[in-house]
Amino acid sequence: MLSHQKPTIAIVGGGLAGLTLSIGLTRKGIPHTIYESAAKFAEIGAGIALGPNSITALELIDPRIKDVLKKCVSYNEGLDGQGEGVGADEWLDIRIGEEQDFNSIITTIRHTGSDKPGRACVHRAKFLEGLIDLIPPSTAVFGKSLTSITEVPSTGKLSLSFADGTSATADAIIACDGIKSVARQNYVLTGPIDQKISRPVFTNDVAYRGMFPRDRFSQIVDGAISTGKGNLFCGPSSYVVMYPVEKGAMMNVVAIKNISSQKSQATSSQRETNWVQNVTQETMLEDFEGWGAPIKALLKNIESPQRWALYDHLPASTFVKGRVALMGDAAHATTPHQGQGAGMAFEDSLVLSNILGQVLNEAPTQESEVQETVHMNKCIESCLQAYDEVRRLRTQKVTATSREMGEIIGFAGKGIGRDLGKLKANLDVRMNWIWDVDLPGEITRGVVIARKLNSSV
Numbered sequence: 279m280l281s282h283q284k285p286t287i288a289i290v291g292g293g294l295a296g297l298t299l300s301i302g303l304t305r306k307g308i309p310h311t312i313y314e315s316a317a318k319f320a321e322i323g324a325g326i327a328l329g330p331n332s333i334t335a336l337e338l339i340d341p342r343i344k345d346v347l348k349k350c351v352s353y354n355e356g357l358d359g360q361g362e363g364v365g366a367d368e369w370l371d372i373r374i375g376e377e378q379d380f381n382s383i384i385t386t387i388r389h390t391g392s393d394k395p396g397r398a399c400v401h402r403a404k405f406l407e408g409l410i411d412l413i414p415p416s417t418a419v420f421g422k423s424l425t426s427i428t429e430v431p432s433t434g435k436l437s438l439s440f441a442d443g444t445s446a447t448a449d450a451i452i453a454c455d456g457i458k459s460v461a462r463q464n465y466v467l468t469g470p471i472d473q474k475i476s477r478p479v480f481t482n483d484v485a486y487r488g489m490f491p492r493d494r495f496s497q498i499v500d501g502a503i504s505t506g507k508g509n510l511f512c513g514p515s516s517y518v519v520m521y522p523v524e525k526g527a528m529m530n531v532v533a534i535k536n537i538s539s540q541k542s543q544a545t546s547s548q549r550e551t552n553w554v555q556n557v558t559q560e561t562m563l564e565d566f567e568g569w570g571a572p573i574k575a576l577l578k579n580i581e582s583p584q585r586w587a588l589y590d591h592l593p594a595s596t597f598v599k600g601r602v603a604l605m606g607d608a609a610h611a612t613t614p615h616q617g618q619g620a621g622m623a624f625e626d627s628l629v630l631s632n633i634l635g636q637v638l639n640e641a642p643t644q645e646s647e648v649q650e651t652v653h654m655n656k657c658i659e660s661c662l663q664a665y666d667e668v669r670r671l672r673t674q675k676v677t678a679t680s681r682e683m684g685e686i687i688g689f690a691g692k693g694i695g696r697d698l699g700k701l702k703a704n705l706d707v708r709m710n711w712i713w714d715v716d717l718p719g720e721i722t723r724g725v726v727i728a729r730k731l732n733s734s735v
């Protein structure tokens with residue numbers, strides 16, 4: 279009797295998607311290797327907000343992530359270490375950012391009816407450090423920049439070629455190589471209609487980022503903005519969001535401007551071919567003319583400002599080709615307006631690691647090595663198809679509604695504009711479908727689909 283063959287899985291990219299998938303696969307006992315192009319795992323020193331769905335996904339991927347979060351998560355001020363207490367359901371205060379009426383409140387967006395706090399924020403680099411500790415040693419190989427994927431008919435394996443001239447083989451490839459994904463452009467989406475879909479699309483939004491020690495922040499805004507919770511200020515075609523990170527020691531600030539109406543020299547898309555540009559403070563401040571003094575003061579205190587062009591993806595017809603799947607930003611990059619890009623990557627990791635874990639582990643042993651390979655490959659394909667079916671529509675809806683969110687909080691929402699009553703009515707409920715997802719139910723749905731596909735001839 280043959281022993282049961284375990285597939286080898288290649289994860290391309292060790293960002294938040296690749297790392298959480300690796301943790302999930304490890305928990306399910308599925309061997310894998312991460313191929314990362316950089317010399318080490320790295321994240322930028324900015325904050326990231328995690329919705330209730332994101333926290334649930336992380337905790338279900340591996341309960342040890344709870345401990346990682348405990349060490350670095352920040353909740354609204356006054357809540358205990360579990361994020362419980364008065365105001366635990368609050369996500370963001372939405373306020374007017376313009377000089378006139380500065381700081382007047384439009385609404386407080388809340389997440390009600392769940393045990394998860396409405397707001398949880400982490401410092402990216404610190405959170406990443408904690409995740410790295412959960413990856414078994416020798417799981418990752420660095421300096422491996424994927425250039426192409428090919429099938430090897432003689433062995434039934436997939437071959438990964440890297441920029442340094444080396445290659446590797448695997449039974450399945452999960453591409454977590456980010457918004458500019460090579461796997462997306464060169465392997466999964468190569469059909470005639472995929473040219474535009476496979477590449478990132480400039481959304482006409484640009485972002486500026488700042489991080490301030492809490493006391494310094496209070497001094498700059500002269501106490502006008504609370505440091506105890508998340509605040510989002512709205513302005514014309516723009517918004518500025520800020521929230522505490524590092525247990526309240528630091529304040530993360532992100533200022534976003536939609537520049538589609540700035541027609542000065544060339545079209546905005548022609549101008550934003552550089553993803554990150556160094557700009558002068560004057561250029562940055564021009565984008566926030568007419569804003570309240572505390573916001574302008576914050577922007578003035580961002581040293582060496584950089585302007586990040588924001589991109590997302592048009593909806594792909596599939597995330598999967600054979601035994602290669604796209605995950606995280608490689609599959610469905612989104613604007614940050616709903617704070618859900620990483621959250622969707624965590625949900626992907628949870629669903630995919632569980633489908634693979636359950637369905638691969640229950641596959642019956644075959645009589646010959648050849649049959650074993652054929653059966654295992656079919657099983658992998660079924661799992662990836664099921665992942666695609668469960669994850670594609672939800673994640674693409676997040677990308678679409680995120681663009682809408684940007685318009686709404688920039689006073690340009692269709693049928694909403696500057697009507698504060700309509701704005702409140704929309705914002706109060708728009709996140710619920712994202713936050714209230716039944717993740718265990720989604721896993722079960724995926725497993726059922728995979729089993730069904732696997733049993734069909």
Ligand SMILES: Cc1cc2nc3c(=O)[nH]c(=O)nc-3n(C[C@H](O)[C@H](O)[C@H](O)COP(=O)(O)OP(=O)(O)OC[C@H]3O[C@@H](n4cnc5c(N)ncnc54)[C@H](O)[C@@H]3O)c2cc1C
Binds near residue numbers: 315326457618619
């Ligand atoms: C301004 C801004 C604010 C945001 N705020 C939030 C927020 O508050 N909440 C939230 O949930 N999300 C937020 N996001 C989105 C979030 O940052 C992303 O969705 C998330 O980081 C995607 O993770 P990823 O692992 O899929 O991709 P990435 O982080 O891009 O990681 C890709 C990895 O693959 C590697 N790689 C790339 N190409 C190759 C290759 N060819 N071969 C091998 N390795 C490769 C890279 O080095 C990298 O390590 C925000 C995004 C922006 C721009």
